[in-house]
Amino acid sequence: MTPAERFFCADAARARGDAFTGTAPYGRVWVLIEYRRGWPADGFDGLDLEPGVKELVFSAARASRARVLLVRRPGRRRPHGSDRWAVLRHDESGALRQQWGSWRRDDDLAAITTALRSPGDRGGPPVVLVCAHGLHDACCAVRGRPVGRVLSKRWPDLVWESTHVGGDRFAANVVVVPDGVYYGGLDPASSITVMEEHLAGRIHAGHLRGYTTLHPPQQAAVAAVLG
Template sequence: MSRPAAFRCATEARSRDDQLAGTASRAHGWVVIEHPGPWPFAGFAELYLADDLKHAVRQAALTAGMRILLIRRHGRQPRRASRSWGVLRYDARGDHRQEWGTWSQESDLAEIIAAIDRPGETGHPPLYLACTHGIHDACCAIRGRPIAGALSQHWPENTWECSHVGGDRYAGNLLVVPDGIYFGDVAAPTAVTVVQQLREGLVAADHLRGYADLQPAQQYAVAEVLRRFGPAGRHAIRVVATKRSGDAWSVSLACDAPLPSRVHVQLKVVALPAARLTCLAPAETRAIEHQTLEFVAET
């Protein structure tokens, strides 16, 4: 007798046609720490480091609105005496700043705390982070590793595997930092196309989960503009007003040409039927999605 196929949350999400837009995790910056070994289940929180050091780094990142991710290169890598860390800041004008350092012993990571308080430097290229956190969710590794492999062939210096970014069922997940762009349901060939578009200055609605600096309803409204009017620059759509009344939202956007100059999106948040949302979920829970009630574009 054949064994039943293992439950895979990303496969089930595709069968339900789960909505991508409006699902990006919020952040205004990222601390990335190179860790070539297996990911601990809880990422940085479970690294074999002194508790007081981990607490200090986590508190500094939290205060600055930053998320901490572990990173590693794709495939087998030679053992090195030192590894990299970086502090990457999002800027609403696109003036993103980064600061990088190295660590060979855990005390070196204390420099991250000081770096969080410094402005950093412009001119660094973005990173393409493919979530491969298989111990957290099998779908992340199964679908994330091919993304990392494909991007590494084209942009090896920019590409890293990373620990959990949120949204297991949207695997493969691709995060571009410090731009703060989340993509989901990405396969290897798609990832190359997505990054090629980004390098040309464009973001398309396909596979877009959202921008990390925006609230979910705002992320959804931006994705609606891109879906209706085509790809646009990361900062070509700006939120100018947001109002909420219960489950209803009103989001007003200012856009650069050739997009409409103003767009107003009325939407509502709807609770979905209960489902298993991750591979390891012990029970069903209810997710939400956004639905457009009215879309008005002004030229």
């Protein structure tokens, strides 16, 4: 198959006019693990970590119904220094909470399990995740990485590339956590507009996939009101 003939699910979805309203996966808790090397196709599950630590983190995340994502800053990789981890939570009261740490050795990741059992700190700036997991789906790299680059130039402290967030055919996908808001069908220009509005407290209905604190019918209903 030549490059011109290569199939991209995001191109096909746009050509079909696939609707993405109400497609945000439900969830209130996210575990982010900075990993600057290449990402396996299955993300955290595929990492070559110390088995005991990996199972500890996985079990704690499952008990908290947390989603585990690998993250990294867009563009040039930092060659040295500790990586970071975070537990981000949108709790039942609507409070947005964060807890951050760092890791060098696999054993350091065990601190995530403690963070998952604590509420975390209120406030803090939102984290903007741009799915750029090309080994999972090429659309995420082709469409996601340009969006990650342009957003990181504007908001370098907020933006991270992430592993698979769901809905490859809606790439480029951006998730704002712990707010729990999914946006899809973005390109570099529209992503700037969407994030400007989001950070100003407004939701861009035209690219809204949904709120992760709501189930699909509720997400669709809210999108209809906003639209």
